[in-house]
Amino acid sequence: MIKLSDSAREYLDRYLQQIRTYLRGCKTVDADEVERNIIEHIDSELEGATAAVSLEQLDAVLKRLGSPRQWIPEEELPWWRKMIFRLRTGPEDWRLAYISFGLLIAGFVILPSFIVLIAASFIVARAALSEAGDPSELKAQKWLIYPSLIIVYSFVLFWLLAWPAFVFTAAAYEWEHNFRSSTYLQFADDLCYWTVATSFIIAGLGFWWMILGGLLLRWRSFLQVLFKPFAAWFSRKWALILLLIGLGIMIPSLGLGICYGIYGQITVL
Amino acid sequence: MQRYILADMNNSFLDNWATQLRKGMLELCILNAIRGTSLYGYDIVRKLRSIDGLVIGEGTIYPILSRLKREGFVQTSIAESKEGPPRKYYELTAKGQATLSKMNDYWQAIKTGTDVLKGEQTS
Numbered sequence: 201m202i203k204l205s206d207s208a209r210e211y212l213d214r215y216l217q218q219i220r221t222y223l224r225g226c227k228t229v230d231a232d233e234v235e236r237n238i239i240e241h242i243d244s245e246l247e248g249a250t251a252a253v254s255l256e257q258l259d260a261v262l263k264r265l266g267s268p269r270q271w272i273p274e275e276e277l278p279w280w281r282k283m284i285f286r287l288r289t290g291p292e293d294w295r296l297a298y299i300s301f302g303l304l305i306a307g308f309v310i311l312p313s314f315i316v317l318i319a320a321s322f323i324v325a326r327a328a329l330s331e332a333g334d335p336s337e338l339k340a341q342k343w344l345i346y347p348s349l350i351i352v353y354s355f356v357l358f359w360l361l362a363w364p365a366f367v368f369t370a371a372a373y374e375w376e377h378n379f380r381s382s383t384y385l386q387f388a389d390d391l392c393y394w395t396v397a398t399s400f401i402i403a404g405l406g407f408w409w410m411i412l413g414g415l416l417l418r419w420r421s422f423l424q425v426l427f428k429p430f431a432a433w434f435s436r437k438w439a440l441i442l443l444l445i446g447l448g449i450m451i452p453s454l455g456l457g458i459c460y461g462i463y464g465q466i467t468v469l
Numbered sequence: 470m471q472r473y474i475l476a477d478m479n480n481s482f483l484d485n486w487a488t489q490l491r492k493g494m495l496e497l498c499i500l501n502a503i504r505g506t507s508l509y510g511y512d513i514v515r516k517l518r519s520i521d522g523l524v525i526g527e528g529t530i531y532p533i534l535s536r537l538k539r540e541g542f543v544q545t546s547i548a549e550s551k552e553g554p555p556r557k558y559y560e561l562t563a564k565g566q567a568t569l570s571k572m573n574d575y576w577q578a579i580k581t582g583t584d585v586l587k588g589e590q591t592s
Contacts, residue, residue: 231538233535234531234535237534237535237557238528240509241514241531244511247553265528266525266528270526270529271528271531278535
């Protein structure tokens with residue numbers, strides 16, 4: 201090994217460290233062998249130096265060798281290095297996709313921050329979606345973007361469809377505990393009360409679906425934007441089907457609740 | 470002339486194209502450099518240096534040599550050196566020779582086809 205000045209030695213150590221860092225995990229290449237070859241290359245280049253090699257002399261050789269970062273094609277890097285590489289140097293859309301996926305994973309790992317991290321992951325995923333423009337251009341990125349979109353969309357869809365059930369159930373509980381005994385309508389027992397209440401809750405749900413179907417008949421693009429890119433198929437036909445299902449649920453449930461009340465157990469004081 | 474053309478590649482499209490072309494060409498040139506002989510890694514680099522525009526970072530050659538060795542296209546042997554410590558020499562294996570022959574045929578076919586296309590344009 202040739203004799204190096206202290207500054208050149210430090211510089212070479214940093215360079216060799218870079219080689220180890222960039223080649224680590226690359227299965228197609230033996231990182232130790234490459235490092236040995238590079239040392240031999242530097243020895244050969246500086247062979248014949250009479251005094252200790254200066255930083256400038258070494259720098260000229262290392263410049264010709266180039267940055268180890270550029271030695272391995274991206275497709276040969278292990279997945280985690282590709283991820284870091286794309287985060288640092290990749291196009292904006294890939295960076296966003298990786299950040300979105302990273303936040304999602306972090307959300308599952310750091311459970312106390314689950315909601316915040318999933319929300320952040322969702323926002324970044326939507327940004328990546330906007331960056332891509334046409335969702336069909338996403339290609340492999342969709343595997344990184346879609347998980348957080350699906351989680352948030354499932355949650356939003358559930359509440360969009362089911363919120364009246366929760367609101368009316370809460371109202372029925374409230375009414376049972378605070379007003380049931382003080383009204384003119386008296387129920388024979390709790391079963392009677394909850395049978396009628398459930399009928400009206402389901403009827404309320406059907407009513408909401410009917411309204412939602414009607415609104416989406418007029419503004420279906422709202423749903424397509426809200427659930428982009430999964431709701432592109434949603435046409436007026438599906439809005440009409442939702443409206444009819446709502447109607448189909450509301451009428452029998454309302455009828456059942458009224459009939460049960462009239463012919464059953466309710467006494468009007 | 471060739472040096473002038475490559476120096477003019479400040480356009481990102483051309484840069485990208487040249488990078489893609491170099492990737493495959495480097496392997497072909499390394500294998501051809503050691504065809505029928507055995508060379509020390511640094512000697513391979515020196516040989517390839519003479520091809521203008523082929524080697525941008527000389528270090529690129531060593532991971533390729535390592536990969537070619539892993540894939541069984543080249544083998545190494547250690548030999549004593551007059552100048553210093555023992556050196557590692559690379560030479561083609563039988564598999565490497567057969568593959569190189571096919572690679573050269575393929576490259577020749579592409580080059581011939583390209584030349585024909587260029588000829589059609591100029592005539």
